[in-house]
Amino acid sequence: MPVRMDEKTRQQLTELFDQMESDVTLHVFTSEECAYCEEAEQIADILDGLSDKLRVEKWRHEESPAKAEELGVDKYPAMVIQGRKPARCRYYGLPVGYEFSVLVDTILDAAGGEPSVSEETLKIISGVSQPVHIQVFVSPTCPYSPISARTAFKFALLNRNISSDVIEATEFPELVQKYQIRAVPKIIINEVVQFEGAGPEEDFAKKVLEAVKLSER
Template sequence: MRPAPAHGGALLSSEVKKAVQERFFSKLESKVTLHFFTIEFNCMYCGEIAQLYSELAELSPLLEVEVHDFERDRDAVRCFKIDAAPCTAIVGERDFGLRFYGIPAGYEFRSFLQAIVDASRGRTGLPDELRDRARAFRKPVELKVFVTPTCPHCPSMALAAFQLAVESDMVEAKVIEASEFPQLASKYGVMAVPKTIVNDVAGFEGAASASALVEFIEATLEES
């Protein structure tokens, strides 16, 4: 399921809207706010992102959208620790540290919707054993997951990062659409996606299970 052109200039067709409501938004339990940070110049998809969020917000009274100017709304930028725009902070009753940089399109649409559900519920579908290990992290963990909309293996990696951030107060997860942020992709040597970076000191390419990601984080924290 991906955003698809619809009649009347809408991004989401009636079929996609129905699927979003039935598969995702029917599971919402508390309010979620999408804090969308936009920028006036050199933003290819800011208009489409704003329209997408507006259409999504119409599908549930529990989803709200707040738009911030990245260059002018410095208090919000500091509050949500936003590094660049376009970026969306997915915030439930509290801020779990879920950030999506770029447009959540293509294969990433589903993982983005699931992150909204998890933020609303304050819990994920991770097994108890993985939740306990994630909650046992004793040092802060920042995950950067580089993705592209056309990558079929990226959503599972993005979702795993988001799930760990929901389950552990020590984890923040940034999912970054690599083609929209080429300088960041170059900085972190992104040659293929998904690529996951832990605390800017270690990383790996390719998809991995949530269990493997937890194990990699544990090893990285032990060495740091």
């Protein structure tokens, strides 16, 4: 199904991206055996022409496996957002519906300084000194999913020890089965902490801390 964007939305995004403090690269990964990769490339092509400050690089897994490994990509389609700081913000699936705002807002965050979080959250996340892997399962029709997705990406931007994957659940049924996902957003941290729902960011940060402590055992 072709992906389209109306002229008003294009203009609004251009104005937002032109105001970015620094350039951002959006790495878009596709594969030959991928149900939604064509649509992912269409989204990439639309974004690529909006602003000189947003650079889109497209990679085919079969041709550039080393790049996928470098950025930790293991599913397709995937979009990796990289700004002025090294970060691991990966979106798996199509960022459409409610999730499109997550992609846009994270691009803007990556271009600036530190994303906005509470003082309590910043203290917890800044103190993480070992690898943390966050997975957030979402749906483009769920109005609560973007809250958890945005929070996970903020954490990855704040601390290079944290990598965050936002995964469109219906596009990866094998993972839905593996983690027995019944509702979204569903968050899994280091495979040891799981919870559902979009709560305050401070509660999310405390779950990260809980996962760190459990992983140390």
